[in-house]
Amino acid sequence: MTIEQSALPFTRRSLLAAGAALALPLPAAAARSPSSLAALGAAKGIRFGSTIGGKTMADPRYRQLNAAECALIVPENEMKWAALRPDARHFDFRAADRIVAWSTANDIGVRGHTLLWHSERWMPQWVADHDYGSSPAIEAERLLVDHVATVAGRYADRVDSFDVVNEAIDSETGKLRETALSRHLGAIETLELAFRAARQAAPEAQLVYNDYMGWRSDEGLHRDAVLRLLEQLRKRRAPVDALGVQSHLGSKFSDTPTGLGSLDETAWRRFLDEVTGMGFDLLVTEMDVHENPLPGDIAVRDAQVAAHARAYLDLMLSYPQTKTVICWGLSDRYSWLGDFRQRPDGLPKRPSPFDANYKRKPFRDAIAAAFNAAAPR
Numbered sequence: 001m002t003i004e005q006s007a008l009p010f011t012r013r014s015l016l017a018a019g020a021a022l023a024l025p026l027p028a029a030a031a032r033s034p035s036s037l038a039a040l041g042a043a044k045g046i047r048f049g050s051t052i053g054g055k056t057m058a059d060p061r062y063r064q065l066n067a068a069e070c071a072l073i074v075p076e077n078e079m080k081w082a083a084l085r086p087d088a089r090h091f092d093f094r095a096a097d098r099i100v101a102w103s104t105a106n107d108i109g110v111r112g113h114t115l116l117w118h119s120e121r122w123m124p125q126w127v128a129d130h131d132y133g134s135s136p137a138i139e140a141e142r143l144l145v146d147h148v149a150t151v152a153g154r155y156a157d158r159v160d161s162f163d164v165v166n167e168a169i170d171s172e173t174g175k176l177r178e179t180a181l182s183r184h185l186g187a188i189e190t191l192e193l194a195f196r197a198a199r200q201a202a203p204e205a206q207l208v209y210n211d212y213m214g215w216r217s218d219e220g221l222h223r224d225a226v227l228r229l230l231e232q233l234r235k236r237r238a239p240v241d242a243l244g245v246q247s248h249l250g251s252k253f254s255d256t257p258t259g260l261g262s263l264d265e266t267a268w269r270r271f272l273d274e275v276t277g278m279g280f281d282l283l284v285t286e287m288d289v290h291e292n293p294l295p296g297d298i299a300v301r302d303a304q305v306a307a308h309a310r311a312y313l314d315l316m317l318s319y320p321q322t323k324t325v326i327c328w329g330l331s332d333r334y335s336w337l338g339d340f341r342q343r344p345d346g347l348p349k350r351p352s353p354f355d356a357n358y359k360r361k362p363f364r365d366a367i368a369a370a371f372n373a374a375a376p377r
């Protein structure tokens with residue numbers, strides 16, 4: 001698909017064409033019961049959702065689970081540069097279009113993730129190898145603005161919230177990362193440009209800075225750096241509406257002896273107070289619980305995961321600015337954590353609200369209980 005063709009907006013017609021091959025299930029609004037997470041959240045003004053894509057999109061049982069529980073879907077990988085951009089001239093929207101078409105047919109909203117993953121590691125190699133010519137800043141700006149305008153513009157009438165920039169900070173140093181684009185444009189300038197281009201292409205959408213700083217006591221450097229970044233963007237009047245708090249809970253390393261990590265709730269509240277004090281909304285964008293150091297016994301492990309998730313959600317939902325809660329996958333069968341640092345006992349991981357056979361777990365009930373306990377917003 002050429003850039004010219006891809007600039008066309010994502011119309012209902014193209015959407016139905018893309019969805020036709022999928023044997024679409026029942027409209028999910030009908031399938032969602034009043035006790036679904038979507039309905040329990042909606043009763044309090046909270047949108048609940050999860051990710052889909054790749055293998056999970058090909059699994060009808062997984063699609064059905066999402067249709068039954070979710071008001072919102074995020075393509076797990078399909079809206080990233082790595083998926084959309086085979087090279088500097090072309091876009092391939094097929095996989096993203098199929099997810100958007102399926103979501104539309106099932107009456108589920110869509111979040112866009114992500115217009116700029118500001119990390120060399122997660123951008124396609126061609127971005128680093130690209131010939132930026134004799135006016136490299138102009139070419140870098142053209143490339144970035146063209147990408148953001150094309151993608152945000154295409155989905156503007158279906159996606160009402162975009163992770164415009166993802167993970168711009170190196171959490172080990174607290175500094176902004178460098179990429180091929182930012183080496184020509186400047187780091188903060190690159191981020192500002194992405195937000196401005198997104199606002200122009202999707203003027204109605206919520207624009208989000210998304211990152212993985214959290215409430216563990218070893219995450220202070222990252223939290224401070226995010227605050228500094230939000231302040232800088234605000235000073236430059238970049239159109240940022242909200243902070244996406246990824247919420248990959250649990251320990252960083254499988255060998256940590258301290259269970260789910262030592263938490264600094266006071267520092268976390270101070271952080272959230274500062275973010276909301278600057279006028280930003282909050283979203284929980286990628287929740288799961290990495291339970292590597294917890295005991296192997298399934299009942300014990302699941303109960304501890306659920307208690308951890310409940311305490312975290314109660315805190316996050318005590319902020320009326322938190323109106324979106326998204327899990328990074330619903331089932332243990334497909335969690336990205338399955339391939340990320342094995343448990344010391346070698347047992348399969350259980351980081352999601354449903355098990356590998358789509359059976360609900362205490363984590364799922366903890367989310368429901370947190371929604372029931374939350375104040376309306």
Ligand code: G3I
Pocket residue numbers: 054076077080122166246286336
């Ligand atoms: O699709 C290819 C497949 O064709 C190939 O055979 C296979 C071989 O490795 O790779 C497949 O692509 C993988 C893709 O997931 C789909 O499974 C990539 O290698 C792999 O890097 C990619 O991982 C994703 C990761 O982001 C990097 O994009 C994870 O699924 C996804 O869960 C993860 O999500 C991130 C968020 O975007 C940002 N926050 C953290 C979160 C978890 O890491």
